[in-house]
Amino acid sequence: MIDLHVHSIYSDGTNTPSELLELAEQRGLTALALTDHDTVAGIEPLLEAAKDTAVEAVPGIELSAACERGTMHILGYFIDHTCPVLLEKMEKVRAGREERNREILKKLNKLGYVLLWSDVEDQAGEDVIGRPHFAEALVAKGLVKTRKKAFDLLLAKGRPAYAERYRYTAEECIGLIHQAGGVSVLAHPATIYMPDAQLKDLVKQLAGHGLKGIEVYYAEHNPANRARFSGWAKEFGLICTGGTDYHGTNTPDLKLGTGFGQLRVPDEAFDQLKAAVPR
Numbered sequence: 001m002i003d004l005h006v007h008s009i010y011s012d013g014t015n016t017p018s019e020l021l022e023l024a025e026q027r028g029l030t031a032l033a034l035t036d037h038d039t040v041a042g043i044e045p046l047l048e049a050a051k052d053t054a055v056e057a058v059p060g061i062e063l064s065a066a067c068e069r070g071t072m073h074i075l076g077y078f079i080d081h082t083c084p085v086l087l088e089k090m091e092k093v094r095a096g097r098e099e100r101n102r103e104i105l106k107k108l109n110k111l112g113y114v115l116l117w118s119d120v121e122d123q124a125g126e127d128v129i130g131r132p133h134f135a136e137a138l139v140a141k142g143l144v145k146t147r148k149k150a151f152d153l154l155l156a157k158g159r160p161a162y163a164e165r166y167r168y169t170a171e172e173c174i175g176l177i178h179q180a181g182g183v184s185v186l187a188h189p190a191t192i193y194m195p196d197a198q199l200k201d202l203v204k205q206l207a208g209h210g211l212k213g214i215e216v217y218y219a220e221h222n223p224a225n226r227a228r229f230s231g232w233a234k235e236f237g238l239i240c241t242g243g244t245d246y247h248g249t250n251t252p253d254l255k256l257g258t259g260f261g262q263l264r265v266p267d268e269a270f271d272q273l274k275a276a277v278p279r
Helices: 017-026 043-050 084-110 117-124 131-140 147-155 170-179 196-208 223-236 267-276
Strands: 002-006 031-034 056-065 072-077 183-186 213-218 239-243
Touching: 002 056, 002 072, 002 239, 002 267, 017 031, 017 043, 043 056, 056 170, 072 170, 084 117, 084 131, 084 170, 117 131, 131 147, 170 183, 170 196, 183 239, 183 267, 196 223, 213 223, 213 267, 223 239, 239 267
Parallel strands: 002 031, 031 056, 183 213, 213 239
Antiparallel strands: 056 072, 072 183
């Protein structure tokens, strides 16, 4: 059993890399890819912890790509996490995220949901601050009842406290992953909100720009999704990959390796990814 889409405290997960590897061993996984959002800060701790485990640890990343509707992410596997170009580009993203966070705080206060920056920091702890921490701060202050309510009312895309942040294009993300010696994969295509024919054209276009795979086996993909995306993968010569998108207690119903209970990512997906790494 493998899981090629996992997050740690270095983005919006709740487990350290060593805790993820320990949990992976307990659940019988043979390989785990750490794919934190727009950062490689967790890779060194992951590789160090992997020396004491039988689980094969894969250095990865999940890059946020510009997308008009929904969410588009490009996963990178077997990357060189010390690549200077990658680190430089991720610093630009980090600065954009910080600017976006300040804008969210400003909007919330203007809307009458008064928070201090320290309230958000208290919820984040050592984590990279993101919208979930604003949601938790709003709940802690009694300004909304639940995290979901905070997103539905204020923080989700299109809601009044939402703020955009800097993102690279999908083509730029693919190129950056390849510069870092990695293999690029389109994450959870069902979260890109566009008509089916248009989405298929996008996958074809990205394949033409060097995309190597598509995330077919995903916790929230239904059988129809999997059938459709695997068909596109075959048509465009892409690897069918998969993972749970595990975030620890931030996704309490989702389990490492099995998602909501039925997910199984074929071992050959991992073998094909390894074979696609540039030599």
